[in-house]
Amino acid sequence: MRSTTLGTTGLTISRIGFGAIPIQRLGDNDAVAVVKRCLELGVTYLDTANAYTTSEARIGRALQGWSKRVVLSTKTQSRTAEGVAAHLEQSLKAMRVDTIDLYQLHNVSTFADLEEVLAPGGPYDVVKKAMGEGRVKHVGITSHQIDVARESVKTGRFETVMYPLNFIVHEPGEELLALAEQHEVGFIAMKPFAGGMIDNASLAIKYLLQYANVVPIPGIERIAEIEEVVRIAEGPWELTVDERAEIERIRSETGHRFCRRCDYCQPCTAGIPISVALAFTTMVRRMPRETVVTGWIADAQEKAAGCTSCGDCEERCPYNLPIREMLSENVDNYRRLKEEWQTSHRG
Ligand code: SF4
Ligand code: SF4
Structure with a gap:
């Protein structure tokens, strides 16, 4: 597996990461087997979250007896200092580690959220304190909202940003990527398959690998899925003319039925999210x-x-x-x- 460096964190990770949302759906043993197979295949970047129920504990179990270096990344959606401190403790315990490589403030998708996480003595400061104590190595942010993600990158306080990027919803992510590169912020691509809308793994992964500074984290539920993704990542990435045409075809077919989560439709008169x-x-x-x-x-x-x-x-x-x-x-x-x-x- 080829490797890359995540922004200026100095973290060397596999070119493709493991997204740990889907293993919540599995039984314990099957989930652990999926994570172990990822590790065997050379995937060294594992991304989970406090909010993903059993996911952190299953990663923790899979790592028992694994001696090679793995970069662990998790997140908290809490907006209070106490909540973040509690989530951090839970994550360390669940994954059975003393240090988390990347701790992200999760789903910061409104300006009020951003203000809250950066408030003096608030969530961001709790993470920085944990960094001083060696329990966290780097701090990042995740968002689904382009204006907030852009502003987060500009603050200069986050080392990574995670944002949706795939060939269907690509314009805001590409714009954010350029900004992230300018500010030397690592870019992690969530939703590489557009939340399940893209069923051609080869096109989805090859498309993202065109960007040298993007780390895709496909959500993996089955061993066969990670085997396929790794095979694609190890092969030639260049998209052929036919593949580019196929991307265009899928884009135009799904474009008019696919919500980009930009929230420009709000406010709804009936309060519907x-x-x-x-x-x-x-x-x-x-x-x-x-x-x-x-x-x-x-x-x-x-x-x-x-x-x-x-x-x-x-x-x-x-x-x-x-x-x-x-x-x-x-x-x-x-x-x-x-x-x-x-x-x-x-x-
Ligand atoms: S439905 Fe709303 S959130 Fe979805 S793409 Fe349209 S404006 Fe954006
Ligand atoms: S009530 Fe229905 S149609 Fe009206 S803004 Fe809300 S979602 Fe749209």
């Missing part, structure tokens, strides 16, 4: 069934069911998405899955 509600299909593919039919994901669908069809959001969406129709499809899908889940739990 539109981009979260539209991500339902992606979440169904990646999350345990119980998680998508209960809690915050279900809340978004319950709110979406209250859409009044006023159409204001569609006037604001720069991609002209048929938001009302898409919300309605997601709500139907949610209700069907919820009913199935309830039936299986009754029996």
Whole structure:
């Protein structure tokens, strides 16, 4: 496996990282087997989060007895000093390590969030203190919102930024990448498969590897998936003329039904978190069934069911998405899955 250096952190990592969201869906032993296979194949960058339920503990288990160097990256979505300190302790314990290589402030997607994480004595300062104590080596940020991500990079306080980048949603990520390079901030690409919209792994990975300073972290659920991704990463990356044409074809086919999570459609007159509600299909593919039919994901669908069809959001969406129709499809899908889940739990 080829390697790269993450921004100016000095961390040398495999050219492709491991995204640890999907292993939550597996049983313990299967999840550990997937992580171990990644390590055997030379993947040395593992990215998880406090929010990914069992993921950190499974990584911790997989690392037992593994003596080669691995770069561990995790995140907290807490916005309080106490919360971040508690999450950091949990992560260290779950992964059974004394140091986390990269600790990221997770999903900082509004300017109020950014202000909160950077407030004196707040989340960022807690991470810096942990760095002084040797429990964290580097600090990064993750965001889904381009304006906030851009501002975060400009602050000069983060060593890495994680942002969605794939060949379907590429313009904001490419713009952010240029800024990150200018500020010497490492760029980690989340959603290399556009949340499951791209099913051609070769195109998705080769596309991202064209960018020397991007580290893609595909979410991996099965051993066969990481074997395929590693095979692609070890081969020639150059996209052929036919492959470029295929990328264009997929782009134009999916473009008018794909939410970029830019939130320009807000505010919704009925208080619906539109981009979260539209991500339902992606979440169904990646999350345990119980998680998508209960809690915050279900809340978004319950709110979406209250859409009044006023159409204001569609006037604001720069991609002209048929938001009302898409919300309605997601709500139907949610209700069907919820009913199935309830039936299986009754029996
Ligand atoms: S059409 Fe529905 S989702 Fe869009 S702004 Fe109106 S209530 Fe909100
Ligand atoms: S529906 Fe349109 S405006 Fe709203 S988040 Fe998605 S892409 Fe952006």
